[in-house]
Amino acid sequence: MSRVLVRKVMKQMKQINRYIDSVFCSEDALLAEVLLSITENGMRSISVSPASGKLLSMLVSISGAKNILEIGALGGYSGICLARGFGGGEGHLTSLELEEQYAKLAHSNLAKAGFGEQVTYLTGPALQSIEKLSEENKKFDFFFIDADKENYENYLEACVNLAEEGALIVIDNVLAGGSVADLDAAPKRYTDFMKKFNETVANHPQLESVLMPIGDGMTISRVSITE
Numbered sequence: 001m002s003r004v005l006v007r008k009v010m011k012q013m014k015q016i017n018r019y020i021d022s023v024f025c026s027e028d029a030l031l032a033e034v035l036l037s038i039t040e041n042g043m044r045s046i047s048v049s050p051a052s053g054k055l056l057s058m059l060v061s062i063s064g065a066k067n068i069l070e071i072g073a074l075g076g077y078s079g080i081c082l083a084r085g086f087g088g089g090e091g092h093l094t095s096l097e098l099e100e101q102y103a104k105l106a107h108s109n110l111a112k113a114g115f116g117e118q119v120t121y122l123t124g125p126a127l128q129s130i131e132k133l134s135e136e137n138k139k140f141d142f143f144f145i146d147a148d149k150e151n152y153e154n155y156l157e158a159c160v161n162l163a164e165e166g167a168l169i170v171i172d173n174v175l176a177g178g179s180v181a182d183l184d185a186a187p188k189r190y191t192d193f194m195k196k197f198n199e200t201v202a203n204h205p206q207l208e209s210v211l212m213p214i215g216d217g218m219t220i221s222r223v224s225i226t227e
Helices: 003-024 029-040 050-063 077-084 100-112 126-135 149-162 191-202
Strands: 067-071 092-097 119-123 140-145 163-172 207-212 218-223
Touching: 003 050, 029 077, 029 100, 050 077, 050 140, 050 163, 050 218, 067 077, 067 126, 067 149, 077 092, 077 100, 077 140, 092 100, 092 126, 100 119, 119 126, 126 149, 140 149, 149 163, 149 191, 191 207, 191 218
Parallel strands: 067 092, 067 140, 092 119, 140 163
Antiparallel strands: 163 218, 207 218
């Protein structure tokens, strides 16, 4: 595919994503308040797109997941979307966040959404929190990774080790603003890393995966822990 054609396709993808958000994602006052709270607290506006959030809710609901591990809480937008997948029933979200300030805001927002009793926040470096969860023999049936990109491969392996058979691992920002495919695009800091990471996910022996060009790209992987 020529560079010109790739750039044209990526431009169309952005237009398509705007169309998807406008048609399939009705105005959500609660999530709008979450986005506002993130801005008001001086945090970066890097929550998942509306359609990506809706996809997270649907995947949790369809899979019947009841024990979710989220890596990267920010202000709680994705956490609310994940918890909505429980459908008002049983389910628990464990969310890892480096910054205590962010975790407090996220917890406040999830409480406003009615999920305050269904979420636990662990603050500090995520890999340290994951090590603690592993020592406690914790297992999860759904994972969402949206944190520091340089550690994505470490997070992926950690999630596989904490996964129950058939668990889903969803990873955000895998298209790096389209720069993984557009050779003429201004590369992001993590473009080359994300290219390598996508190859790792696609060829991982314990994962059956697909990349969906929604938002900034999401990989969805199903874990097989049996030999």
